[in-house]
Amino acid sequence: MDEQKAIRSFLGDRPDSGQWREWRKTLEERLKRLLAEREGLPPEEQPRLDARAAELRRQIAAMEQEELVTEFIEDSVRVTLAMGSVVDGEQEDAD
Numbered sequence: 001m002d003e004q005k006a007i008r009s010f011l012g013d014r015p016d017s018g019q020w021r022e023w024r025k026t027l028e029e030r031l032k033r034l035l036a037e038r039e040g041l042p043p044e045e046q047p048r049l050d051a052r053a054a055e056l057r058r059q060i061a062a063m064e065q066e067e068l069v070t071e072f073i074e075d076s077v078r079v080t081l082a083m084g085s086v087v088d089g090e091q092e093d094a095d
Contacts, residue, residue: 007077017074020067024060031056 007016015023031053038049 003078003081006081007074010073010077011070014070015066017067017071020063020070024063024067027056027060027063031060 034049034053034056038046038053041049
């Protein structure tokens with residue numbers, strides 16, 4: 001089975017690690033812009049953006065976790081396919 005098809009089949013409707021990475025990077029850029037905006041405000045107005053920054057940090061951490069778990073799953077599928085190829089090759093040599 002093609003590696004990408006096997007991974008896609010195993011993940012089902014879940015995004016792959018690359019998609020999680022893109023989403024995480026997008027949120028990291030939003031956080032950078034928010035923090036830059038916050039720094040441009042007078043000190044008494046800065047706290048209003050703190051809650052949004054904290055929420056973005058939580059979302060980034062969750063996406064990073066999903067990215068790592070999904071990457072582990074993808075790597076596991078690749079190793080399983082590679083091991084199957086090795087076993088298949090050994091069986092052909094034995095015949």
